Amino acid sequence: MDGLPPLREVIAKHELAAKKSLGQNFLCDLNLTSRIARFAGSLDGVTVVEIGPGPGGLTRALLFEGAKRVLAIEMDERAIPALDEVSEHYNGKLEVILGDALKTDIQNQVSGRVKIIANLPYNVATMLLLNWLENDPWPAWFESLTLMFQKEVAERIVAKPSTKAYGRLSVISQWRCDCQIAFTVDRANFMPPPKVTSAIIHMVPKALAADAPSLKTLSSITMAAFNQRRKMLRASLKNTLPNAIEFLTDLDIDPTLRADALCVEDYLKIATKYETL
Ligand code: SAM
Numbered sequence: 001m002d003g004l005p006p007l008r009e010v011i012a013k014h015e016l017a018a019k020k021s022l023g024q025n026f027l028c029d030l031n032l033t034s035r036i037a038r039f040a041g042s043l044d045g046v047t048v049v050e051i052g053p054g055p056g057g058l059t060r061a062l063l064f065e066g067a068k069r070v071l072a073i074e075m076d077e078r079a080i081p082a083l084d085e086v087s088e089h090y091n092g093k094l095e096v097i098l099g100d101a102l103k104t105d106i107q108n109q110v111s112g113r114v115k116i117i118a119n120l121p122y123n124v125a126t127m128l129l130l131n132w133l134e135n136d137p138w139p140a141w142f143e144s145l146t147l148m149f150q151k152e153v154a155e156r157i158v159a160k161p162s163t164k165a166y167g168r169l170s171v172i173s174q175w176r177c178d179c180q181i182a183f184t185v186d187r188a189n190f191m192p193p194p195k196v197t198s199a200i201i202h203m204v205p206k207a208l209a210a211d212a213p214s215l216k217t218l219s220s221i222t223m224a225a226f227n228q229r230r231k232m233l234r235a236s237l238k239n240t241l242p243n244a245i246e247f248l249t250d251l252d253i254d255p256t257l258r259a260d261a262l263c264v265e266d267y268l269k270i271a272t273k274y275e276t277l
Helices: 007-013 030-039 057-064 077-089 125-133 151-158 168-176 215-227 244-250 264-276
Strands: 047-051 069-074 094-098 114-119 144-150 177-185 198-205
Touching (some): 030 057, 030 144, 030 177, 030 198, 069 077, 077 094, 125 144, 125 151, 125 168, 144 151, 151 168, 168 215, 168 264, 244 264
Parallel strands (some): 069 094, 114 144
Antiparallel strands (some): 144 198, 177 198
């Protein structure tokens, strides 16, 4: 596709045997990685932040699809020589930071139009997403997130009320972004195959209402509600809201409902009222 060697050859040449501790499951099909890159929309004039480029399968697709620059953060130093070859092939448009994405200040190293596109290491995927979603100010420094998760996590992100998958991650994700599952990816596409199916999620930040509550308030209310999701709200929110029954009834929310019955708007109403106390 791009004149560089096939990924399986790259992995063999640089002895990149996958390490479980780093959540390494490599994509070796450049048609698939291009499909992921294209789902993020045009990359013309866009800086892409990629977490965990590994041997460079997705990285190559991002550059091939026209990214202006790719800033990749990789924790495994064994991958650096393989990525240097990609960078050379694309005239230095790829820059790699060797380090832990959870501890790297990415925002201050990018400017202009930025998209985050990554096949995330599953062990830190949700934490990375929450860090991005919790960005203050909002909308954040990136214009979209196109991310591979375990399918079960992707389903939690887009889950609707009254479903098993609906929870705090759904409320926070859907409050801050329009979220969709782009497509699922069978385990057979990875080397080595993970235990479960994966899915690509595409998220586009949306503007918040002028009276939106703080993320801290919404977080603590959703955490209290969903940590005891089998209990009625009057019990699960007893220690969070002053006089929970009256507080909820005033908002036309039935205090005998359980956490999963409330929509995102209901949680926003609770958090907004809480902040006026
Ligand atoms: N992008 C490659 C692909 O699609 O084939 C590799 C994806 S693999 C699922 C995850 C990658 O993230 C690995 O290369 C791993 O070394 C890297 N990684 C794991 N933890 C990381 C962290 N905290 N910060 C940065 N990279 C990390």
